[in-house]
Amino acid sequence: xxxxxxxxxxxxxxxxxxxxxxxxxxxxxxxxxxxxxxxxxxxxxxxxxxxxxxxxxxxxxxxxxxxxxxxxxxxxxxxxxxxxxxxxxxxxxxxxxxxxxxxxxxxxxxxxxxxxxxxxxxxxxxxxxxxxxxxxxxxxxxxxxxxxxxxxxxxxxxxxxxxxxxxxxxxxxxxxxxxxxxxxxxxxxxxxxxxxxxxxxxxxxxxxxxxxxxxxxxxxxxxxxxxxxxxxxxxxxxxxxxxxxxxxxxxxxxxxxxxxxxxxxxxxxxxxxxxxx
Amino acid sequence: xxxxxxxxxxxxxxxxxxxxxxxxxxxxxxxxxxxxxxxxxxxxxxxxxxxxxxxxxxxxxxxxxxxxxxxxxxxxxxxxxxxxxxxxxxxxxxxxxxxxxxxxxxxxxxxxxxxxxxxxxxxxxxxxxxxxxxxxxxxxxxxxxxxxxxxxxxxxxxxxxxxxxxxxxxxxxxxxxxxxxxxxxxxxxxxxxxxxxxxxxxxxxxxxxxxxxxxxxxxxxxxxxxxxxxxxxxxxxxxxxxxxxxxxxxxxxxxxxxxxxxxxxxxxxxxxxxxxxxxxxxxxxxxxxxxxxxxxxxxxxxxxxxxxxxxxxxxxxxxxxxx
Numbered sequence: 148x149x150x151x152x153x154x155x156x157x158x159x160x161x162x163x164x165x166x167x168x169x170x171x172x173x174x175x176x177x178x179x180x181x182x183x184x185x186x187x188x189x190x191x192x193x194x195x196x197x198x199x200x201x202x203x204x205x206x207x208x209x210x211x212x213x214x215x216x217x218x219x220x221x222x223x224x225x226x227x228x229x230x231x232x233x234x235x236x237x238x239x240x241x242x243x244x245x246x247x248x249x250x251x252x253x254x255x256x257x258x259x260x261x262x263x264x265x266x267x268x269x270x271x272x273x274x275x276x277x278x279x280x281x282x283x284x285x286x287x288x289x290x291x292x293x294x295x296x297x298x299x300x301x302x303x304x305x306x307x308x309x310x311x312x313x314x315x316x317x318x319x320x321x322x323x324x325x326x327x328x329x330x331x332x333x334x335x336x337x338x339x340x341x342x343x344x345x346x347x348x349x350x351x352x353x354x355x356x357x358x359x360x361x362x363x364x365x366x367x368x369x370x371x372x373x374x375x376x377x378x379x380x381x382x383x384x385x386x387x388x389x390x391x392x393x394x395x396x397x398x399x400x401x402x403x404x405x406x407x408x409x410x411x412x413x414x415x416x417x418x419x420x421x422x423x424x
Numbered sequence: 425x426x427x428x429x430x431x432x433x434x435x436x437x438x439x440x441x442x443x444x445x446x447x448x449x450x451x452x453x454x455x456x457x458x459x460x461x462x463x464x465x466x467x468x469x470x471x472x473x474x475x476x477x478x479x480x481x482x483x484x485x486x487x488x489x490x491x492x493x494x495x496x497x498x499x500x501x502x503x504x505x506x507x508x509x510x511x512x513x514x515x516x517x518x519x520x521x522x523x524x525x526x527x528x529x530x531x532x533x534x535x536x537x538x539x540x541x542x543x544x545x546x547x548x549x550x551x552x553x554x555x556x557x558x559x560x561x562x563x564x565x566x567x568x569x570x571x572x573x574x575x576x577x578x579x580x581x582x583x584x585x586x587x588x589x590x591x592x593x594x595x596x597x598x599x600x601x602x603x604x605x606x607x608x609x610x611x612x613x614x615x616x617x618x619x620x621x622x623x624x625x626x627x628x629x630x631x632x633x634x635x636x637x638x639x640x641x642x643x644x645x646x647x648x649x650x651x652x653x654x655x656x657x658x659x660x661x662x663x664x665x666x667x668x669x670x671x672x673x674x675x676x677x678x679x680x681x682x683x684x685x686x687x688x689x690x691x692x693x694x695x696x697x698x699x700x701x702x703x704x705x706x707x708x709x710x711x712x713x714x715x716x717x718x719x720x721x722x723x724x725x726x727x728x729x730x731x732x733x734x735x736x737x738x739x740x741x742x743x744x745x746x747x
Contacts, residue, residue: 163560163697175564249529250538250572275678278559279541284499284529293500293611296526299672309614313672314522315681316625317618321498324610333662333679334672389538393554394567401704403723410739413710413726414746421708421725423631423687424654424743 148210148303148325148343150195151265152234153256154188156218156225157276168395174245175395184225187271191331193358194341195269196233198303201345202352205359209345211235215259217242217252223374230369231361237372242379244276248390251383253285258382260290265326267308272297272330283330293323299334303344426514427460431506431531432478433523434466436496436616440474442628445586447519448481450546450579452587457548458514463487465509465599467494467502475596482590491601496613497523499530504602507534510574515553520578521627528578538570542682544583561678561701581627582684582705619673626676629657630686634676634703637663638692638713638732643670646736647691653743659683659703661693677702692732695720712736 158166158177167176184192192214199210214229215238216222226237240255260268273280287294299318300311312319313332323329334340338353346352361369407413417424428451433441444464451462461484466474471488479486487509493501510516510531518524520542532539544565545556552569555577559566626632633651635643635658643664651658660670662677676683678698684705691712693699696719703709704723711724714731721727728735 158560160561161697163563163701166560166563168564175560175566248538250533250536253533276560278557278561278678279539280525281529281532281539281541284526285533285539287499287607288503288530288533291605291607293607294530295611296499297522312522314526314616315627316673317616319616320614322612322614327610389571390540390568391571392566392568396565396567398558398562398565398704401709401723401725403709403725404721404727405725406721406727406729409730410728410735410742413728413739414742416726417687417708417710418746421687423708424746 148199148267149265150199150210150212150267150269151260151263152188152192152195152212152214152229153268153270153282154192154214154216154225154229155185155274156182156216156222157185157274159183160186160275163275168397172394172396182221182225184228185271185274187273187275187331187333189358190333190336191269191271192229192232192234194301194331194335196359197341197346197354198267198301198343200343201349202354203349208233208235209343213238213263213265215240215256217247217255217379219243226374227369228361230372231366232359235372237374238377239374240377240379240382246379246388248388249279249281249285250389251386252282253289254384254386255379255382256282256286257289260286267325268328270328270330272332283328287328290328292327294328295321295323296330297332298329299332299340301329301335301341302347303342425459427484428454428458428462428515428517429510429513430462430464430483431516431518431524431527432464432466432474433519433521434468434471434474438468438470438474440477442586443519443521443581444478445481446581446584447517447524447579448587449584450517450543450577451515454515454517454546454548454553457551457553460514465489465506467505469495479594479596480589481587482592483594486594486596487599488596489599489601493601496616498608498611498613499527500608500611501604502527503530503534504604506531508602509599510535514574516574516576518578520580524578528576532576535574535576536572537574537576538572540568540570540575540577542580543577544580546577561697562704580682582682619671623651624655624657626657626659626681626683629683631656632659632676632683632685633689633691634659634661634693635664635670635691636661636693637667637669639664639669641669642733646733649740650689650736653740661696661699663696690720690724691736693720694718695723
């Protein structure tokens with residue numbers, strides 16, 4: 148199976164409360180925050196690796212994993228990290244976040260899919276900076292491919308994937324014939340969430356919990372793996388940016404911090420001050 | 425001048441989901457920029473009862489499309505018809521449930537429309553719609569405009585109240601199904617395993633009791649009596665879910681459900697950024713934690729520094745005394 152994984156670099160989500168707004172209120176300022184791979188995209192990469200290996204022999208790639216990002220030159224650090232964990236090739240489309248919206252990103256990825264012809268495109272369900280949650284769905288529509296969003300489990304079948312999706316109030320299971328687009332939720336990296344056909348044949352096999360880390364020799368070897376660079380204009384046709392952010396602001400801070408001494412005082416306050424019980 | 429189209433969500437047994445009423449409120453707030461009216465579109469196998477209910481909220485029209493192919497929702501079967509009907513409108517909106525978040529971006533792509541997802545507000549400025557969106561796990565609000573002729577959006581349920589009944593009945597019209605494209609033939613609905621619970625749903629609950637990893641395998645044993653005493657829904661932090669102490673659909677946070685109840689109890693939850701993103705819109709927040717430095721206390725209206733294994737049963741006893 149050939150899998151294309153779309154990655155986005157985002158400002159460190161563990162310090163998202165330190166994101167600043169420019170004095171004019173017209174831009175988000177993430178200066179001082181480290182760039183990280185969007186966590187959901189990292190999970191998508193881990194899922195792609197699990198789908199292209201026998202879990203018992205993860206060093207041998209059974210198929211191909213290609214990673215793609217749309218980012219300035221510095222985004223190549225993230226691509227090299229992906230190559231070190233097991234991806235075979237990388238593509239970077241040169242652009243800055245402010246020049247993109249979900250519609251343009253989907254058009255760009257469509258062009259990459261048409262050139263690469265993968266069996267599967269895997270992405271995170273959303274990037275944790277824009278929190279927009281649209282690229283996978285749009286890409287599937289542009290390609291006229293089936294999709295499964297919010298995937299918590301993926302089991303490979305002959306020419307299809309059985310996908311368990313986390314939906315409101317339960318789990319929805321879809322079978323999508325390949326080629327398809329799948330966007331992943333966080334539980335996709337649990338030990339038995341993703342099973343390739345080869346891994347499924349190993350009774351009782353469990354992957355490690357979470358995403359894998361690259362050993363040092365792999366990090367060195369990744370520097371020699373192919374990394375192509377493309378211009379945004381060459382992959383979006385004549386499409387223009389259609390989303391414009393006119394203002395940013397921080398949410399109002401809560402006036403919290405008050406303490407109560409015991410449950411009796413808590414119940415009293417809830418009943419007579421806040422009047423919520 | 426243009427109109428707004430609200431995409432209704434139906435349950436598997438064909439009932440109108442209450443979540444739809446929040447998208448109606450979004451559409452009503454957007455109308456001053458559009459200058460027109462709003463209609464509601466329902467897709468299902470038998471939509472008569474749901475359409476009759478949807479007709480009670482002041483829509484210009486309730487549009488229904490009935491087909492056996494709509495027995496189980498998939499974006500691939502729904503999107504072609506939704507997009508074909510949506511072509512006649514300036515704004516297509518649904519509530520940002522997993523249904524809306526799955527379907528509407530696909531519809532937007534079909535219409536080549538820009539999309540504003542999970543909006544917490546919509547305003548009219550200089551005749552244009554300005555969408556307010558939470559970004560960076562709720563640490564920033566971005567205000568955006570979209571420049572495509574048709575605009576598509578989803579509304580965060582907790583930020584738009586349910587539309588009140590209008591007292592009148594909108595006319596109901598049926599529309600033709602649009603033949604789906606190749607993608608629909610390559611996706612198969614297998615099952616929907618709904619979690620059965622007598623408790624209110626997290627998205628609708630006015631009181632929520634959430635627990636963290638500190639509860640360990642006593643999660644249900646400790647929290648259920650408190651939830652019962654308050655008529656509350658149960659929630660959990662990501663840490664508690666990841667550790668297997670609570671099921672996945674309990675999760676409150678950036679990657680789980682975003683909630684804004686009247687009263688939120690955070691029990692044994694330290695207050696990680698991603699959890700706070702999902703509950704900081706709650707009206708009153710109570711935190712119970714034995715670590716006085718836990719970040720959740722900075723947010724809480726009432727913080728109780730105590731061992732939850734003794735404090736929660738004591739709280740249940742105190743609540744029962746007043747009942």
